[in-house]
Amino acid sequence: MVKNRKGDTEMKNAKNYDIIDKIAIFIKNNNITYDEFGKMIGVSHVTISRWIRGERNISPRYHNIIKAILNENNSKEEAYILLHMNINIALKYINSLDKGQRKNIAKTIIENL
Numbered sequence: 001m002v003k004n005r006k007g008d009t010e011m012k013n014a015k016n017y018d019i020i021d022k023i024a025i026f027i028k029n030n031n032i033t034y035d036e037f038g039k040m041i042g043v044s045h046v047t048i049s050r051w052i053r054g055e056r057n058i059s060p061r062y063h064n065i066i067k068a069i070l071n072e073n074n075s076k077e078e079a080y081i082l083l084h085m086n087i088n089i090a091l092k093y094i095n096s097l098d099k100g101q102r103k104n105i106a107k108t109i110i111e112n113l
């Protein structure tokens with residue numbers, strides 16, 4: 001049973017169960033934290049924890065991003081969504097840095113082109 005945003009209880013669908021198991025396996029196999037996985041898709045560690053404990057359903061937006069990360073027969077559209085989300089997350093992070101840190105990131109990017 002899962003609470004939706006209105007606080008009503010609903011059954012979790014099989015689609016969410018399947019992807020939640022795959023998230024847990026991915027996290028374990030790659031030895032990463034909920035926080036690290038959350039940063040990959042743009043959510044907090046608390047959200048990841050709620051998904052895995054079954055307290056919240058994964059929204060379609062994040063479902064597609066997760067599928068692309070887990071490489072589950074991802075379509076071009078899903079790959080594009082993943083790329084777009086990662087670019088936005090990276091830009092938000094870069095914009096939060098001071099000028100010197102941004103210069104170092106720019107230098108690293110240029111060196112790796």
